[in-house]
Amino acid sequence: MTHPIERAAPIARVTLQDVAREAGVSLATVDRVLNRRPGVREKTAARVQSAIARLGYRPDPVAARLARKETFRFCFILPTGTNTFMRILEEQVGATADWLLGQRAFIDILHVDVFDAEALATALEGLDPRYSGVAVVALDHPRVRAAIDDLVERGIAVVTLVSDAPTARRLRYVGIDNTAAGRTAATLIGRFSGGRKGTVAVIAGSLALRDHTERQFGFTQVLGSEYPHLTAVLAGESRDDAAQAQRLTESVIAAHPELVGIYNVGAGNRGVAAALEGAGKARDVIFVGHDLTPHSRRFLLRGIMDAVINQDPGHQARSAARILLAHCTGEPIVAEQERIGIDIFVRDNLP
Amino acid sequence: MTHPIERAAPIARVTLQDVAREAGVSLATVDRVLNRRPGVREKTAARVQSAIARLGYRPDPVAARLARKETFRFCFILPTGTNTFMRILEEQVGATADWLLGQRAFIDILHVDVFDAEALATALEGLDPRYSGVAVVALDHPRVRAAIDDLVERGIAVVTLVSDAPTARRLRYVGIDNTAAGRTAATLIGRFSGGRKGTVAVIAGSLALRDHTERQFGFTQVLGSEYPHLTAVLAGESRDDAAQAQRLTESVIAAHPELVGIYNVGAGNRGVAAALEGAGKARDVIFVGHDLTPHSRRFLLRGIMDAVINQDPGHQARSAARILLAHCTGEPIVAEQERIGIDIFVRDNLP
DNA sequence: CTGTTAGCGCGTTCAG
């Protein structure tokens, strides 16, 4: 066996100094061509470029950030309210803030009513211009879009988090494909139903929320085309409220004795579970919902929920932060690492 | 609305200098108590500690890494062979190497036959002692265990990757819980079967591989207890070979006309798919396997496979690298970020 | 247009 270390890359890094020497110029000149700053003749620039290529120079981001005294401040705009998922998200943003401290960046959290587009737009408009980046749980509304575009115009990087505003000029959307998530829910309920005929109730969160309507769209699309023995009925809007979800579930159970499944698009799984248990239907009716929380985890383990579709809040928080930071420092990002996947959890693959 | 920036943390970092001044000592002394090095009196150490606490000092990892001239070299030991998953893993390790370059660390890749414990142990034993860390797709075998413990003894950090050697003194296992993965497969097939009676064939990869036996164990455990209408039969070992998997599938189809599902524990989904299509059973028989590859993705989209259980190779490569690096530099890791989840993919939630 | 120089915050000698 050969020792791989023998054919390894040279252990010493190529530094700016090396390039400068090789090109016969000074540090500053190399720095200028590297950062595309004016004040270098075509000719010397070319000499430097070739030296860079020849030596295989790669700038050291660690040293660069140390020398650059700049620090960054980001604002995370999250919804108010007691929604469990959002609380977990906020917790994770807090944890991320801790990590960012080591990267010379700071996070503030701002709370806004997620159902109120005006309030969200106002918050965005009134944002301190000193922020270098914003992550916002958005709302697809003209004023919000305009406010986001405005921030971008002012040179503030914006990423949308969890909920997107697709036509806005945000740097990126950090979240799942909600249409695909809805399709996934339909496939799970369809496959779990094993050919049973009947209806599937869809409990909407809010029809004004783009991500919720997308989920519904994907769901009905797949259920309609792939599982003709199942018919989707809309049970109403829960507005992410457990009590309301419970009422909706209760009436849908009463109205549809042949109920096969329930897809809860928004929050409030607790309400659905309570209604199902109250009616003694927890085992019979297939129940798929979103977001892994202590509650949904318990429902999964007890067999009340059959699958949970999750979007990892920790991943989303870190991803948003990494993307904003990378944008500010000009460092590249690992695209694949920043993709937010649609996680399916059943009882057996819980974290 | 209040501008959150006003109540924000001070933008200036607390530095070692500040602590030194506050404690009335020099930089070097603070450094000593910080890194727990000898040569400081109890009393002054206490003074420094209190100053650190008072100022809320947090060492700057960026500056630390710059000052420390040390560079690290890691070895990734991967299986030989043409297994698609392992090729993707290797690709991802390569991409990670690129990133590590910016962190003053280098990766070598070493190939060893995964089915040969002696060869793996020999490779581990003969490893260049200059490596500061090793990530190895392990084998739970006494000689391998001993070789790993030996490396650890010599001060080389070891993480097991994808496949574990649980009793070895490795720093950590980077991979999924394979028993849980097997359970998940059983739940999926059980739920998808919709009460149909029949047998489910299990195609083992290699019964000598701990992760494969764990998957089988979890699978039969859940199938036996939760789905009494289904009986698991062992179709044989594919040794991760598609042709062999195809032969096994063909004979199991012939022997069991009432076949409801197939769980392919190891690689070779192509063989299983070919056999199912050849027999015209691709739609009827529920087929669950591991690892998302271009092949399994295609099978999922065509309805030949019903679910794929995945372990993200990119995540595992990056995680192993981050853990080794953090161990070497003494930086903390975000535990939650390093958990490797059991991903379930159906047609609709593919990346 | 180009070169010189002084740090960034910390680790690490080497004297005291």
Add this chain to the structure above:
DNA sequence: CTGAACGCGCTAACAG
């Protein structure tokens, strides 16, 4: 046992 001083690789003023 403690402190002063230099340098990691790079940026950002300055000079020239």
